Amino acid sequence: MSTSIQTLRAGLRRHGRDYLELTKPRVVALITFTAMVGMLLATPTMVPWPILLFGSTGIALMAGSAAAINHLVDRRVDAIMMRTCRRPLPSGQLEAWQVLSFALAIGTLGLALLLAFTNPLTAVLTFISLIGYAVIYTLFLKRATPQNIVIGGAAGAAPPLLGWTAVTGHVDSGALLLFLIIYVWTPPHFWALAIHRRRDYADADIPMLPVTHGVAFTRLHILLYTILLFLVTLLPFLTGMSGWIYLAGAVLLGIRFLGYAVRLFATGDDRLALPTFGFSIAYLFGLFAALMLDHYSSLLFKWF
Numbered sequence: 001m002s003t004s005i006q007t008l009r010a011g012l013r014r015h016g017r018d019y020l021e022l023t024k025p026r027v028v029a030l031i032t033f034t035a036m037v038g039m040l041l042a043t044p045t046m047v048p049w050p051i052l053l054f055g056s057t058g059i060a061l062m063a064g065s066a067a068a069i070n071h072l073v074d075r076r077v078d079a080i081m082m083r084t085c086r087r088p089l090p091s092g093q094l095e096a097w098q099v100l101s102f103a104l105a106i107g108t109l110g111l112a113l114l115l116a117f118t119n120p121l122t123a124v125l126t127f128i129s130l131i132g133y134a135v136i137y138t139l140f141l142k143r144a145t146p147q148n149i150v151i152g153g154a155a156g157a158a159p160p161l162l163g164w165t166a167v168t169g170h171v172d173s174g175a176l177l178l179f180l181i182i183y184v185w186t187p188p189h190f191w192a193l194a195i196h197r198r199r200d201y202a203d204a205d206i207p208m209l210p211v212t213h214g215v216a217f218t219r220l221h222i223l224l225y226t227i228l229l230f231l232v233t234l235l236p237f238l239t240g241m242s243g244w245i246y247l248a249g250a251v252l253l254g255i256r257f258l259g260y261a262v263r264l265f266a267t268g269d270d271r272l273a274l275p276t277f278g279f280s281i282a283y284l285f286g287l288f289a290a291l292m293l294d295h296y297s298s299l300l301f302k303w304f
């Protein structure tokens, strides 16, 4: 046992950057931020600091573990695609057993933190999200249907709900609303990138929407989902969960996102696809920052 821990430690020192890359750190950073906003919105008082700290670390570790399993399952597909061929497995920097050990280690640590500092419901739902992304999406859906990311998007949309249940111990309408926002955001986020990288997906025989149904059809669906997203993001205000500060943020960000989607659709210029993908990330960060800002400003207003 101690020898295998020593081997793991030596490997971590030599390949720190590769292990970090396995976790998709920038994706997990945004996922963790949305989970923390879910925690903050779940209560009108302060979130107990052990839940905030260890709950979000637990969710981040399990999301990182899911991302590492995705690298393992997809290693042959990743070797074919230009965007992913330099990843640690296809480039030979790490071997499959190292990736599996790493994923199991951080996944188990994450699960233990959630069980110790949050509640069984959060631990179970986070585990289901891990399986949803790492196994159901990556191994089956991704290769089976162009609706892969619509169905698989449920795993990526779960984090704010997980943050919410970490604080309250149950799922309620506020948590479901935050889930719904990310669920509807995922198709325009991903399909914009898929238009830009469609040749990669065709080469790897992955049935992404622009490959199976063409670019024009995908542009239309990006636009339709962005309109739906605009409407869904009004719900936190309409249901009284959030106030005017959030509404202003959601409308401004939504108009900008719609601007990208309309231009992509109307001009048919695929050079707009990558900027649309880039903006989708800034959009989601901005929207959740607006939820948080609105929550605390309305609390301050009540206190004084």
Ligand code: HEM
Binding pocket: 026, 027, 030, 031, 034, 083, 149, 150, 152, 153, 154, 156, 157, 182, 186, 189, 190, 193, 281, 284
């Ligand atoms: C099924 C759901 C999703 C799919 C298929 C998807 C797909 C992708 C892909 C393929 C990339 C890679 C871009 C690259 O390597 O150049 C990416 C990047 C990114 N995604 Fe997603 N995504 C999903 C959900 C999410 C969620 C839920 C979040 C956060 C809440 C997120 C945040 C990001 C961020 C921040 C990046 C940029 C990463 C970087 O610059 O390294 N994605 N997404």
Ligand SMILES: CC(C)=CCC/C(C)=C/CC/C(C)=C/COP(=O)(O)OP(=O)(O)O
Binding pocket: 024, 027, 059, 062, 063, 064, 066, 067, 070, 074, 084, 126, 129, 130, 133, 138, 155, 156, 158, 159
């Ligand atoms: C809370 C928890 C455990 C959630 C896990 C959610 C999670 C890590 C979602 C990531 C979504 C994502 C980057 C999908 C792209 O995979 P891809 O295989 O289509 O993209 P790739 O080609 O860049 O690998």
